[in-house]
Amino acid sequence: MFKGKPTAGNKTSKLNLGVGGDRQSGTRRPRPEEEEAEGEDGGAVPVPPPPPCRQIRGQGLSCEYRLLFGPAEADGVLRRLERDVRYRPGERPGLHIFGKWHSIPRRQAVYGDPELTYTYSGVTFSPEPWIPVLEHIRDRVASVTGHNFNFVLINRYKDGLDHIGEHRDDERELVPRSPIASVSFGACRDFVFRHCDSRGKNATRRIKPVTLQLAHGSLLMMKYPTNVYWYHSLPVRKRVLSPRINLTFRKVIAIDKK
């Protein structure tokens, strides 16, 4: 099992997601139509209910969180990700921010449909073709949410020192108003949303940040208009010693660069 220690953030509102940890906690009784279906011989076969999901709401914040994979399956998926995902070290020194190249404190890879490209902090990525483990996760997300994604950005954090700074996923290649499906494996890490009006010295409003803990095998659906109003980050957490892999599935439009 791959577990990190969830840490306490004292200035943020921490949501008790109720489906946290590594356990599936079915809090509501399944409706009768979810309980069984008819098998080929006319006998009843159990149909698993969809995983329970929590709504996360704020001013312009609209997310859903659920455990998508049980612990054993999540362990297997993580092993396959560690074995099969190819990160591309050395191809670029990092990200181009305010005219300077910075090395990034994590490893990245992009996979997706062949005709797509995606520009992220000044770097244009061409995706690698889909591989079976990524298709497996993508298809599970589609079956639970009804959304089909054509692109995935993968971030691997070797431990709690690796992180991602505050940003919004507002790249012009994204299909307008489309959701982003964020699937996590490995160490449980804090994930912080901060409203755009409450950032830094020029904050015009006081809206509490929202901290979630993204567990092994979990899915966070970030729905419109979350990315218009809320920045998100994965802060440093020194007590986390094990790796984490996060996959953000996106709907990307092919842009004619001519």
Ligand SMILES: O=C(O)CCC(=O)C(=O)O
């Ligand atoms: O690792 C995470 O949970 C966050 C990743 C992220 O913010 C991104 O891919 O834009």
